[in-house]
Amino acid sequence: MGCGDNTGCAMENAKEIVADLSVRARVLEASYALGQAVSRELDMETLCDLVVEHLSRVFHAESLALMFSDDEGAELYVKRLRGQSGEPGDTRLKSSRGAAGTALAEQRLVCLREGHPALRDPTLVEPFHTPASVVAVPLTAPEGTLAHPLPEPLPPPMGSRATAAVPLVAKSKVKGVLALTWAEGEAQPSDEDLYMLEVLAAQAATAIDNAWLYAEIQKLNESLELKVRARTAELDAINAELAATIEELKQTQTQLVQNEKMASLGQLTAGIAHEINNPLAYSISNVGLATARLSTLEEFVNLMLTLDDLREVVSPAERLERSQTFIRGLVGDERFAADVEMFEAELIGLSVKDAADHCAQFLTYVQVCLKRDLQRDEPMAAVRNLLERGYRGLERVKAIVLDLRSFSRLDEAQYQNADVDKGITSTLSIVAHLVKDRQVAIEHNAGLADPYPCFPAKLNQVVLNLLTNAIQASPPGRKVTITTFETTNGPRIVVSDEGCGIPPENLTKIFDPFFTTKPVGHGTGLGLSISYKIIEEHRGKIWAKSSLEEGTTFTIELPPRGAGRRE
Template identity: 35%
Template sequence: MTKSADFAVLKARVGAKLRRKQIEDENHIIRERLLRKEMEAAEARAARELAETRGTLLADLERQHAALERATAQEHEAHEALKRAQSQLVQSEKLAALGQMVAGVAHEINNPLSFVVNNVAVLQRDVVAVRELVDLYRQAEASAGTDLQHRLRAAAERIDVDHTLGSLDRLLVRAREGLRRIEQIVTDLRGFARLDEGERNDADLNAGIASTVNIVRGQAAKRNVEIALELGRLPPVSCEAAKINQVILNLIANAIDACSDGGCVTVRTSCEEVGVAIDVIDTGTGIAPDIRGRIFDPFFTTKPIGKGTGLGLSISYGIVQEHGGSIEVDSTPGRGTRFTLRLPLEDARREAPAS
């Protein structure tokens, strides 16, 4: 009986150990299943978060791209409007309307131009932020599951995020360059018209000439005419700068018209004993001797009908006379023409001191 009892006890103990082992195995399996489920749930959450991040990123990229396209369109429209206004300014010989027209152009272009410049700056800042978001997205991708990595990489290849961001960078650079050019043109227009001055002041004639030349360079380029500047050191000259700029514009525009394809117009400044001299020299057709004495007469022109009013040189002559200066012309038919504008350093309208 003792052996039977011992065997029964041993059998019970073995059975108990086997049951414990079975329970432990079952618990281990349950824990593994729970762990797998937790991992699957975590991967699913990560996939959803990455998908949401990708969706947000793509939406941001689309918004930025659309905003950039709008900014580029606005820049193009402003540039086209400026070119049209500039062409009208170059062709206009009505000095009385010049200041108002340029003031309107500068005002109308400066306001939207400021908006576009600011918007492009914001876009450039936002693209940097989007790049940072893309980098974080890629870092998160590295810790995702293999299947999710494959799907994310496939999506990235399909969307081509790097190309899109690179394209945005290039478009922004071109937009900023276009805006810079527009700002320079507006600056030249304002400098040409001297919008803040309505009376005589000491003026930097070289700066006014440079702005005027910038305005007509497009007209010269269309005719394949080169403009050369040879600006000497000049003292400030008391004058109405806008009117003197108009005289220079008329002389240069006429010189361009006189040149054939491949011609050259040279604008030269120098200081003389009692004033300054401005030469406008062209390699054009020249002026016949029999009409040279009439070129400053009102309504006299050698241009075809519809190409000129015949008032440009007449108005210019009157302006120079108002400033106590002179205009001289030296021309050789077939070789070119030189107009020399001379202005005194002192305001010729000032009354002489009593003796």
């Protein structure tokens, strides 16, 4: 700078500084205003309106276009256009053409004005001055980005005195271009204008980038929401399916438990039938025999009565006739058949009186014979004996029925104090037939003196399961022992046998439903799992210890009185 003296130089410097400061102040002011306007705006359409509005006010340009580039940066489409005819969004520009294309491709501000160094750049001249520098192309932008009808060509900036285009760069990526033209006669854009344009473009680019990201996030949110909804619907469907499966399983379980009950009932019925059958058959046969003997007695009594009646008849003729009828009736009795024939022969030729006397003698003979038979047979004693034996049989049946009633405790289905050992005794008579069949000995060591609060019928079912398993596992001649005793921690029931034992690998499975080593049709494998549940219901424990070929011991631990289940 050529200044004549120091003061002049200082003045010049001061002026320059002031000018510079005023430019900076203007830029800051415009930047602050734009910042204020756009900083909180995330809606892209409103943001574009705000940017264009603001820049139009700052630069007195003939036209202002806000253009966005596609993802590849190959094309620009006009998002907002001010001061030109034509609709924004109608037009696409090939990038690398014109000032806007060049600004996009080279990521720098491009300006054409008189005396601007850009004019000396031959690559920039042509695109600015030919009408082809702005080309309208059909819309191929993604749905939603352009909402207007097909394009009219954008009038080229012919006749403009100046054009400036600045890339919108955010996070080192070009998002679009801001392009302005100044008409002839207008003031040309100054360097300060261009500086301000760069600053404001950077600010607008950041705001646009944020709105873009926000829109992306919104889109992602929506798709995420859709995915979550779809997944929730899927989960709901799976849940519904699971609920249905669980319901089905519950029903199956109920059905199985029912089947097991029916199977135990069948087993029980078979046992009871067997137990009752013997004494009942025995009683029936004894009562039958007694009845037969009674009819002999009845016959004798009838005969004696008839004989007495005949003796009392006064008229010899009538006595003879009735006696003869009675005697002929004895022909069917093998004891008297021959005598009757002889008697008939002897009557021939006798007078009525003699014949009547002869009849009386014969009747006396019959009476003597019957008495002798009676004395010899002792039918009274026999009948008493038979009836006594029948009675004993019926007593046995009665005892079995009582045991059965006590076992099932039909009258004691509720949770209540019960005599556990009495329950075991009745259960033992239920398995008596099995014990007999398998020739096993049973020992019951009863040690529970006081009643215990429980479901008596259910406890009996557990004992029945354990005893049945023990008996079935025992070879003939071995012993099954059931022992009960009291501890300070509650009663204990121990069932042990000298049977085949349980292999260690099975010991962990025996309480699983359906685990059975018995042949098909002989065991459902539910006995121990149901027993386990029943003891659990009593807040007790059940476990087994076993040695192969030596035997098995099941222990039931019931909680102390007052600590078990309360109803």
